[in-house]
Amino acid sequence: MRTDGLYDVVAGAMSIDPEIAKASARAELIDEDRIYTDFRVMAEREAAREDRIDAVVIATPPQLHFEVASAFMEKGIDVICEKPLSRDLGEAQRLNDLVKQHNRLFLLTHCYTGYPMVREARAMVASGALGKIQCIEGELCAGFVADPQNPDRHWRFRESAMGKGVLLGEVGSHAHHIVSYITGLRIEEVSAEMTTFAEGREVYDNAYLTARFEGGARGRLWGSYVATGNDHGLSFRIFGEKGSLTWVQEEPEVLWFKPPGKPAVRLARGYSSLSPAATAATRFTAGHPEGYALAFANLYADFAKALIAKRLDLPYQSYLDGIPGIADGVDTMALIDAAVRSNEKGGAWTTLTR
Amino acid sequence: MRTDGLYDVVAGAMSIDPEIAKASARAELIDEDRIYTDFRVMAEREAAREDRIDAVVIATPPQLHFEVASAFMEKGIDVICEKPLSRDLGEAQRLNDLVKQHNRLFLLTHCYTGYPMVREARAMVASGALGKIQCIEGELCAGFVADPQNPDRHWRFRESAMGKGVLLGEVGSHAHHIVSYITGLRIEEVSAEMTTFAEGREVYDNAYLTARFEGGARGRLWGSYVATGNDHGLSFRIFGEKGSLTWVQEEPEVLWFKPPGKPAVRLARGYSSLSPAATAATRFTAGHPEGYALAFANLYADFAKALIAKRLDLPYQSYLDGIPGIADGVDTMALIDAAVRSNEKGGAWTTLTR
Amino acid sequence: MRTDGLYDVVAGAMSIDPEIAKASARAELIDEDRIYTDFRVMAEREAAREDRIDAVVIATPPQLHFEVASAFMEKGIDVICEKPLSRDLGEAQRLNDLVKQHNRLFLLTHCYTGYPMVREARAMVASGALGKIQCIEGELCAGFVADPQNPDRHWRFRESAMGKGVLLGEVGSHAHHIVSYITGLRIEEVSAEMTTFAEGREVYDNAYLTARFEGGARGRLWGSYVATGNDHGLSFRIFGEKGSLTWVQEEPEVLWFKPPGKPAVRLARGYSSLSPAATAATRFTAGHPEGYALAFANLYADFAKALIAKRLDLPYQSYLDGIPGIADGVDTMALIDAAVRSNEKGGAWTTLTR
Amino acid sequence: MRTDGLYDVVAGAMSIDPEIAKASARAELIDEDRIYTDFRVMAEREAAREDRIDAVVIATPPQLHFEVASAFMEKGIDVICEKPLSRDLGEAQRLNDLVKQHNRLFLLTHCYTGYPMVREARAMVASGALGKIQCIEGELCAGFVADPQNPDRHWRFRESAMGKGVLLGEVGSHAHHIVSYITGLRIEEVSAEMTTFAEGREVYDNAYLTARFEGGARGRLWGSYVATGNDHGLSFRIFGEKGSLTWVQEEPEVLWFKPPGKPAVRLARGYSSLSPAATAATRFTAGHPEGYALAFANLYADFAKALIAKRLDLPYQSYLDGIPGIADGVDTMALIDAAVRSNEKGGAWTTLTR
Structure with a gap:
């Protein structure tokens, strides 16, 4: 995520256990007032900030993806979501509707397509x-x-x-x-x-x-x-x-x-x-193996470019063409x-x- | 077949086309009186010879396997048969019965198991x-x-x-x-x-x-x-x-x-x-690749040992354990x-x- | 270098061409007052700062390594140097003496030993x-x-x-x-x-x-x-x-x-x-290839640990044992x-x- | 050697130990009157026969190659010789002279060039x-x-x-x-x-x-x-x-x-x-590995074609171009x-x- 300097981690609800959530966020040097123990609170408060987050990374088990993604999209925050997309097909289809309804960007991190x-x-x-x-x-x-x-x-x-x-x-x-x-x-x-x-x-x-x-x-x-x-x-x-x-x-x-x-x-x-x-x-010349982390980084970089372009009202679809999104999910x-x-x-x- | 000196090719019906059958047999230096243009004639005449063949190799398309194998087994000649065994399951089961009935040895040349x-x-x-x-x-x-x-x-x-x-x-x-x-x-x-x-x-x-x-x-x-x-x-x-x-x-x-x-x-x-x-x-020490022909040769060698042992009334089943037979077919x-x-x-x- | 969050790039003399030096440093978000166009000036001014750099990375052609490394070591700044160590054996030996004289840490980036x-x-x-x-x-x-x-x-x-x-x-x-x-x-x-x-x-x-x-x-x-x-x-x-x-x-x-x-x-x-x-x-579990960049990162991480330990007057030699230094050069x-x-x-x- | 049916083993002096020489030759089904215990006797007697051997295979240690090869070449018999050619350079050069003097064919079995x-x-x-x-x-x-x-x-x-x-x-x-x-x-x-x-x-x-x-x-x-x-x-x-x-x-x-x-x-x-x-x-279609024995066989086959062509007074040099000979030795x-x-x-x- 940090490979290309295109992302900063500035807020987080990092565990369902409040103590772990706080400790993990502090380990990432997140400001105290942006450390959350509940994703709903995080969505609400971040949405209200002037320096609100651009996107949220959802790395929970799949049965929570729908609820979390919905909460953030409703507040106009874009989503980077772990695979699989959801608990079942019904949730997936409703998420798809919400993406359209809220006009959000959605990255599904099938990391191997970054190679x-x-x-x-x-x-x-x-x-x-x-x-x-x-x-x-x-x-x-x-x-x-x-x-x-x-x-x-x-x-x-x-x-x-x-x-x-x-x-x-x-x-x-x-x-x-x-x-x-x-x-x-x-x-x-x-x-x-x-x-x-x-x-x-x-x-x-x-x-x-x-x-x-x-x-x-x-x-x-x-x-x-x-x-x-x-x-x-x-x-x-x-x-x-x-x-x-x-x-x-x-x-x-x-x-x-x-x-x-x-x-x-x-x-x-x-x-x-x-x-x-x-x-x-x-990224490197031939013969210098790049590895798994840079495949992941490629997804994040493409998505960041789409995010930035959209914020600037520039065309952004081409950045999304090579990375997995809601439809793939x-x-x-x-x-x-x-x-x-x-x-x-x-x-x-x-x-x-x- | 000839790799280990355990087989000689001494008779053959080598094509359904009589001219090809003759030419192919002559190319193998087979005696004129053992060159056949019909497998039934071959089975009959070979069976009548004192120096009759021990086994026949059936390398026809599969729809002929049943008929050819039956003809030779009826005359007490053992069979080396190309795969697949037969045209259909019914033929396969009848062949299986004939093998038992005539107490014959039967090799199905799934050559890759010779490796x-x-x-x-x-x-x-x-x-x-x-x-x-x-x-x-x-x-x-x-x-x-x-x-x-x-x-x-x-x-x-x-x-x-x-x-x-x-x-x-x-x-x-x-x-x-x-x-x-x-x-x-x-x-x-x-x-x-x-x-x-x-x-x-x-x-x-x-x-x-x-x-x-x-x-x-x-x-x-x-x-x-x-x-x-x-x-x-x-x-x-x-x-x-x-x-x-x-x-x-x-x-x-x-x-x-x-x-x-x-x-x-x-x-x-x-x-x-x-x-x-x-x-x-x-056959060779490590690092000296043996290849496909010797895999095939291994099947033939094991089968030859079984043939010889059976002729000598010695135990022969162990030679057959590692090679494919009628049951596999x-x-x-x-x-x-x-x-x-x-x-x-x-x-x-x-x-x-x- | 940045992989493990152990380094920040805060100052630099990034080219012998002043325009390129400035542009490159700005691209790294370096503060204007720490952008240098001459390595000697950089060594002097950085040494005088309270928030002085801990180490300098020397990525010039080899004939300049001696002069640059000397300048920084004299000011008590540790050195991360590209290979080969120097123009010739005489320079290498003098550098070795300087390392001892100034009691400095010295990393020679033979990156492949990070694998x-x-x-x-x-x-x-x-x-x-x-x-x-x-x-x-x-x-x-x-x-x-x-x-x-x-x-x-x-x-x-x-x-x-x-x-x-x-x-x-x-x-x-x-x-x-x-x-x-x-x-x-x-x-x-x-x-x-x-x-x-x-x-x-x-x-x-x-x-x-x-x-x-x-x-x-x-x-x-x-x-x-x-x-x-x-x-x-x-x-x-x-x-x-x-x-x-x-x-x-x-x-x-x-x-x-x-x-x-x-x-x-x-x-x-x-x-x-x-x-x-x-x-x-x-860093990753088996089957997730790490690649060249993380080999490099391993050298930097080990060296950072030695740097930090030395600053804290803790034993630091063990961190250097697995990475190339002046003696290797x-x-x-x-x-x-x-x-x-x-x-x-x-x-x-x-x-x-x- | 026997792979292509171009050679028969009909005579031999198969060991310096007479008992082993006889036993080995019998194991190859060689006629009693062509089993030798001394290579000089073999060269002399074979040369005198109407059905004399065409070529001799020298598989002794290298210090004997010169003597054995000389003995057979003097009698007009072609040579297939194991590598290395001889005990030393002097012997090699004299062998080279003898090959020319007796106008003989000479194969040095660097088998890997048969691949x-x-x-x-x-x-x-x-x-x-x-x-x-x-x-x-x-x-x-x-x-x-x-x-x-x-x-x-x-x-x-x-x-x-x-x-x-x-x-x-x-x-x-x-x-x-x-x-x-x-x-x-x-x-x-x-x-x-x-x-x-x-x-x-x-x-x-x-x-x-x-x-x-x-x-x-x-x-x-x-x-x-x-x-x-x-x-x-x-x-x-x-x-x-x-x-x-x-x-x-x-x-x-x-x-x-x-x-x-x-x-x-x-x-x-x-x-x-x-x-x-x-x-x-x-010999086989792609994907069916041939292996080491067939590489060896390729040398023997090419040499046999040269032998036959020379006997028939046909051009034979082209058969020798791809296989190692006296000059290589x-x-x-x-x-x-x-x-x-x-x-x-x-x-x-x-x-x-x-």
Whole structure:
């Protein structure tokens, strides 16, 4: 957030526990009168200040996103929100309405789309380098060694956060967003098979989704907590008529392009042949790995530019085009909604409600 | 076949075209009186010779396997058969009966299980190194640039070979066999989504299968002709409670083991720490890549040892334990049969008939 | 520098061109009265202020390091200096004396030693995991596509910066430092072969050094501007009696350990089994690549901790143990000095002067 | 040897121990009257037969190559000889004279040049794809865990085989030959640093060679027995003005081409874009790894074609162009001779005697 000097942290309600909220805010050198213990109070008081905050970062568990985002948007404050967007599709759609109603900017922090080579993949698909897209594979198969009995456990293991399919919000949403971002294709129908492997776990810990995309492409998404051994586990493979793209988050500087019967090409960050979108997101010369924090920073920087431009009544839409927003959040919530219904119906093909 | 000096090619019906049959046989230096233009004549005459063949290799398209294999087994000749086993499940089951009835040896040439590191994977799973298996991923996603209109095309593009799901026999069977071989787990139910992408193609060219294995594991198989760019495309990933195994046919000397939160281990052919099964299949010292032909040779060598032992009335079953046989063929045909039915019913979970 | 909130940029003489100096300082939001156009004036005035700077960063070409560092150290200001340390060995030794005389802290920014896996390599060698070190390979072979005729060219192509062997300061110094850092072994004698390939280039653009290390190890260093194609080109391989370590800067999260006849182990950042030194330098969990900027930040953070501790009269040496200082700079300058002499004597073995 | 059906093993003197010689020959099904216990007798008797052997394979330690090769060439029998060519340069030159005098064909089995991608590298350099070659790196750094005290040890550890620098014949010769083969450049001068690390070892076990090639290129060769951990250890990197080639024997199907500032290209066996030389050496389609044995087979096949063509009085030189012969052996012996002299003179640049 601070990487490019475009943000200052000046106010915060940093925990539901008042003591932690205060201590955390003080650790960030926030002024005493802008340390809050309740987000509603924060929204109200900040809105009343002349030096009010421009945007709020919502980093709560997903079941609180709707309430918090609503409170700030109603006061005219823009929103940077963690994924997944909300508890369920209904909340997502109402948030979408509120964004329009209050004319707010909304960033959904699917951080991996900040990587230059992910942007290159998107530019390549858009340029037709792969031809018509046919097969789409996305995964975030993690290997959490969590204790399902632990009562203080992370929301990712709690049914109360967003139902038994919460893993689709926690890990599946990244896999869904990244392939949507790159191909520009939306899923129309889904067939799901969800399973709970870990004993005592109250939510599904493995989800296999088969998908029919608009335009005829087919694909698969895999979200998992039981891919034991994986350090992270996000990857995509996109196959078009003219070749394929492969990318793995753990080696984010490299994007593989493989045409049929010809050598694989190891595209890497920093080459002059890359697209403007990838180049704009590049900070160091080739061969000096940038890493995860700068991918995140790219999202924040683009959003800051949109914020500033909007304040100045300048055109700002172009800054938002390359970063995830409310529509992406709604789209993933529609997928989760349909996947859960499909799973309940024995994997029957289920149409997404939009 | 000839690698270990355990086989001689002494007779053959090498084409349905008599001229090609003769020319091909002469190129192999086969005696004129053992060059045949009809497999039935070959079975009959060879059976009548004192120096009769021990085994026949069936390398026809799959719709002929049943007839050819039956003809030779009836004459007491053992069979080495290309995959897939047969045109359909019914033929497979009848072949299985004939194998028992005639007490014959039967090798199904799923050649990739001849690789030492595939055998190592199997030994590791059996030893419990991965704990209980939970997720199973197998693929043979190829990128054929075939002309669907070509009337002389390969059987892999013909509905007459084994129906519209022929790609499950051609490529999917390898993916299915390799994960079955390694895990020892059979699929109980399957949900399938098959598609035809190439215009004018009379068969499916993409098949996504989601599978429920005995004992509770879940998995996915992907067979494809439209993974454009892929040179070969066979790989597996097996996830157990204690870690995962990954192997890619194009780098067959290496098997990756990844435990949670610890370094990945790059197991490679030739190390003294490998299992007896892997070591027995190893020909060169570590660092001298063996390649595809020797994987094939390993199957032939094991089968030859079984043949010889059986002729000598010695125990021979142990030689067959590590190589694919009739039961594996039936098992894959049962999967294909269920997958096609599932696809017709919109991906409904379909139980394999055994 | 700013990553951890431990530094503020509050003053600066940012160019020898006064206009650029002012503009650059303003871009950093430096107060007008602390914007300087002459480093001597800056040293004097800053020293006189109550809120004087704690340390100065010297990012000039190497021929100016001595003069600038001296000016600030004389005023009691600590120094963060770019590599190579100085124009020649004589300057390096005098700087070393000044550091002691003024009791100053001195950081030499060999940034690559900030990578956690480089620190892991050092810890492994120290722990005896490799046994006695025998062969040491270090490279920074770059592929600059520079125009040797360009009069405004970078100091790396100028004889005036540090003689014809300037590439040993620019790229060779990193290769030398990283293997010294990891093995703790100093070079006693060197045999050098330096060449100029690019027409019109006034300095050597390729240097092969063979080295005899204290304790009997042998090794090679390669510094080059003509390794055409390389994006960066820094790597090391260390061979001991019990196995080897391999690391490549372009994949900095991974350190390979290979024992004889056993699987290679892919050590990666974030695993709990890593050394305290590597773990202390780790910011994200495994699988979330950190990159080059955070390696740099690790040097700055350690140095800041030493600065603060020293101000508070607390023990501070332990913070300096893992980061490069004046002694490392002198050591590399001694190598360069001996290498240039060896090259002039036809590669004769030449003892380093210390 | 037998891969392509171009050779039969029909006679042999298979050991200096008569019992082993007989047993080994019988195991190869050689007729009793062509089993020999003395190579001189074999040369004489075979030469007198009508069905005499066409060629002899010399697989003795190097100190016997001269005597054996001479004996057979004098009788008009062609020679397939293991590397290194001979005990010393003098023998190599005399062998070269004998080859010419007797007008014999001579294959030196530097097997790694049989790999298709090594042939591709050579074709690329010849085509100018790399521009003028500047830096040449070749290694065969092995990690033998040998017992130096063992009296029955391999000739590679015996001074009697070819002097204290025998490792240059055993491993260094491969590194030298492969870079000579690819670049077509000969070494003019060498500077050597040889060391013995293992206690009690009577020969050098590490050799660093710096080389000046004809035309101005510079390079390094590394031969080692103490690169502990390495499974094999042969690799090359060739840097020209337009880019670099990298190849590692343990992944022989892949050749990396890296132009400056552009993506690396992963050339692999079987692509239609490869050179005729690489394609002619290719047996399977892309994605089906061929391995080490087929690289060896390629040398034998090319040599067999030359043999047959010569017997038929047809042009045969083109079959020899891509495989190593007597001149390559002499060239490596000249390098070893100069390297040993350089080492004795403290690494002084030493001109090769040709």
